[in-house]
Amino acid sequence: MTQPTPAGGPTPEGRDATVPLPAAAGGGPVSHAIFRLARLHRMHAGQLLRPLGLHPGQELVMMQLWELGAQRQSDLVRLLDSDAATMTRTVQRLEQAGFVRRRPDPTDRRASLVEPTPASQALRHEVERVWTQLEDLVAADLSADERTDARHTLERLEHNLAQAAADPDRAADARP
Secondary structure (H helix, E strand, C coil), X not given: CCCCCCCCCECCCCCECCCCCCHHHCCCHHHHHHHHHHHHHHHHHHHHHHHHCXXXXXXXXXXXXXXXXXXXXXXXXXXXXXXXXXXXXXXXXXXXXXXXXXXXXXXXXXXXEEEECHHHHHHHHHHHHHHHHHHHHHCCCCCHHHHXXXXXXXXXXXXXXXXXXXXXXHHHHCCC
């Protein structure tokens, strides 16, 4: 079993841990590390996005709209693996900020399209700058090969969880 790492103490790799691994998390040290990493990543993203008038997650919606053009809200839910209620709130906030607008879908009267406004185009450069800055914070001391390896490992972990979500029986089999 993995031994807890004292807060601020060295990990087996010689780096300082920010949070100790509680004994109860000893069976899931990777999951514990992912949770800590995600929390810190979101915190830093929030600090960098706040001056732009955005909250974490809103920039992801804008990225999809800039890349793909107008989208149905249901398509944004699918693209970003979100839920309808969260996406509704996000789109409403982006609309209030003047970054998106909704218009009727010409092919389906029941639906509306969410599209980026001209005002959001100026925001795009700033979001790209923030994401570059965030990447520099996250991968500061990694070589190009280590960055590629880290990305591939994270993609594999994401794939594993997506498979478990798609196959509830598989997730149940993983339980003790």
